[in-house]
Amino acid sequence: MYFYLDVVMSLSNVFVRSTFGVEVRQPFNEPYLATSLQNLWGRRWNLIVSETLHSTIYKPIRYKVGMPRWVAVVTVFVVSGLMHELLYYYIVRAIPTWEFMWFFVIxxxxxxxEIELKKAYEKRWQLQLAASTLLTTTFTATTTLWFLFPPMLRTLA
Incomplete structure (x- = not known):
């Protein structure tokens, strides 16, 4: 899925740059090299949306409302799940199955x-880079296969 999106975004960037002379910021930063979920979602996947959700959902809930960090993080992903369900509905006009939502909630x-465990254990316990990258990629690929691909494949059928 990443390679498809990367190609589409790169081609779009070429079009915009050649037509308007403007460089479009790339939304991905080699997500297949993510060493953790925090690294994936915060620094590698869909960076523009990540920054938007951070400033419009996370910061107000965390700092203005004063909720714990974990509540703000989960709320951001619930909002993202709802947005993906809504986008999917508008694109294919299929009744929501909430699989997109489950992906983002999980x-x-x-x-x-992960964030709370990192904070609690600080540097006392760390995985090797290769192991953490493999675990992150495996978790992301598995949950993508379970929750994101089935509704898309049903649409094609």
Missing amino acids: HGVCLAL
């Missing part, structure tokens, strides 16, 4: 857990 809960 990732939000796991990311919140």
Whole structure:
């Protein structure tokens, strides 16, 4: 999925640059090299949306409302899940199955857990880079196959 999106975004960038002379910021930063969910969602996948959700959802919930960090993280992923369900509905006009929502809720809960565990253990326990990259990629690929591909494949059928 990443390679498809990367090609589409790169071609779009070529079009915009050649037509308007403007460089469009690339939304991905080699997500297949992510060493954790925090690294994937915060620094590698869909950076423009990530920054938008951080400033419009995370910061107000965390700092203005004063909720714990994990609540703000999970809320961001719930909002993202709802947005993906809505986008999918508008594109294919299919009744929501909430699989997109589950994908984002699971990732939000796991990311919140990861952040809290990192904070609790600090540098006392760290995985090797190769192991953390493999675990992150495997988790992301598995949840993508379970929750994101089935509704898209049903649409094609």
